[in-house]
Amino acid sequence: MQEPFDRDTELMLRCQAGDEACFEKLVERHKQRVFGLVFRFLGGRADAEDIAQEVFVRVYHARRSYTPRAKFTTWLYTICRNTCFKELRKRKHNTVSLSQETPPSGEVLADRIAQPHTASPSAALLQSERVHVVKTAIDALPEAQRMALLLRKYDQLSYQEIAKAMGCSAKAVKSLLYRAKQNLRNSLAPYVEKGESSETSSAGRDLSE
Amino acid sequence: MNCRKAKTLLIHLMGEDLAGEAAAEVRRHLRECPACRREWDLLVKSWELLDGYETPPVSHGFARSVMRRLGCETRVGVQTRHTPRWRFASRLLSGLAACLAAVATAGLLWQHLVRHDGTRGVPPAPVVPDEEIVRDLDVYENLDLLQRLSLLADLDVVERLDRSSLTGDAKRDEE
Numbered sequence: 495m496q497e498p499f500d501r502d503t504e505l506m507l508r509c510q511a512g513d514e515a516c517f518e519k520l521v522e523r524h525k526q527r528v529f530g531l532v533f534r535f536l537g538g539r540a541d542a543e544d545i546a547q548e549v550f551v552r553v554y555h556a557r558r559s560y561t562p563r564a565k566f567t568t569w570l571y572t573i574c575r576n577t578c579f580k581e582l583r584k585r586k587h588n589t590v591s592l593s594q595e596t597p598p599s600g601e602v603l604a605d606r607i608a609q610p611h612t613a614s615p616s617a618a619l620l621q622s623e624r625v626h627v628v629k630t631a632i633d634a635l636p637e638a639q640r641m642a643l644l645l646r647k648y649d650q651l652s653y654q655e656i657a658k659a660m661g662c663s664a665k666a667v668k669s670l671l672y673r674a675k676q677n678l679r680n681s682l683a684p685y686v687e688k689g690e691s692s693e694t695s696s697a698g699r700d701l702s703e
Numbered sequence: 704m705n706c707r708k709a710k711t712l713l714i715h716l717m718g719e720d721l722a723g724e725a726a727a728e729v730r731r732h733l734r735e736c737p738a739c740r741r742e743w744d745l746l747v748k749s750w751e752l753l754d755g756y757e758t759p760p761v762s763h764g765f766a767r768s769v770m771r772r773l774g775c776e777t778r779v780g781v782q783t784r785h786t787p788r789w790r791f792a793s794r795l796l797s798g799l800a801a802c803l804a805a806v807a808t809a810g811l812l813w814q815h816l817v818r819h820d821g822t823r824g825v826p827p828a829p830v831v832p833d834e835e836i837v838r839d840l841d842v843y844e845n846l847d848l849l850q851r852l853s854l855l856a857d858l859d860v861v862e863r864l865d866r867s868s869l870t871g872d873a874k875r876d877e878e
Binding site for chain 1: 714715717718720745746748749750752753755756757758759760761762765766768769770772773
């Protein structure tokens with residue numbers, strides 16, 4: 495007996511048959527995860543939504559090539575990854591040197607991250623600073639490491655699923671993630687240590703009081 | 704387990720890729736070694752720091768915008784359905800023109816080479832009338848004679864002189 499398709503596959507098959515309403519439903523179901531990946535991968539760009547829309551336009555145009563053998567989300571992530579990489583390449587070609595920021599080295603990044611912004615009184619400001627630090631550290635990662643990390647951390651994909659989406663082996667994904675975590679640790683360590691020391695000093699102050 | 708080995712395994716442990724005895728051994732080492740425990744804390748806290756990076760919610764009209772874009776693209780696709788054929792034809796024409804230009808250039812070059820290279824291009828033989836050939840042949844055969852013509856003329860003068868002097872002497876004797 496044939497196994498019933500999951501909801502996404504069913505919608506995609508109906509879309510293949512010409513039902514555009516089903517495609518709209520698919521967009522509704524996956525828009526946030528696609529947007530999230532694009533947004534984080536491209537460093538929080540203002541046009542991330544446009545690029546996320548581009549991903550769905552590509553999905554629509556490639557609908558005939560979809561086969562229900564593959565999980566729909568894996569196929570979607572493959573298209574998303576290709577679009578992101580293409581966008582990044584286009585961005586590199588189009589950006590003139592005046593606006594292009596050179597990728598910071600490990601030490602420079604550590605210095606930048608360790609800037610004494612922690613004196614901010616507001617929790618919102620602290621959160622915004624954390625996001626900035628994390629964003630800087632993620633942006634500093636090489637493209638493949640960044641993509642693997644985002645798929646693993648924020649989309650909770652398995653190694654196999656990441657491998658399929660990225661067109662490489664699961665072993666290669668493990669290696670990419672290992673290096674990404676190592677790079678992140680090196681970038682974020684000054685910030686983490688600074689946070690620890692300020693916590694310790696405030697704790698010390700509390701104790702003395 | 705030494706610290707070096709433990710530090711290489713920490714990331715695997717964090718990613719839950721390490722199981723069984725190896726994981727237990729690293730955990731045991733972490734309990735005993737403050738430096739490695741500090742490294743472990745750094746790794747875990749760095750990883751947890753990523754949780755704070757949230758994305759803004761996508762706009763409400765996102766799906767509508769996608770469908771609108773698709774509608775626009777479909778219309779554009781219908782209008783320009785024949786574009787690839789025109790493109791193909793123009794490419795074919797430009798290819799043919801390029802081929803013709805290449806052939807013409809090669810022909811010109813060949814002609815140029817033939818003119819300058821004597822071994823390849825032999826000029827056509829001029830047409831000479833038979834009379835001229837016979838005359839030239841005559842001249843050639845009597846060249847030796849012609850070259851000595853002045854000598855012969857001198858000899859003729861001398862002979863005439865001798866004859867006249869001889870005839871003069873004979874007349875004088877008769878008288």
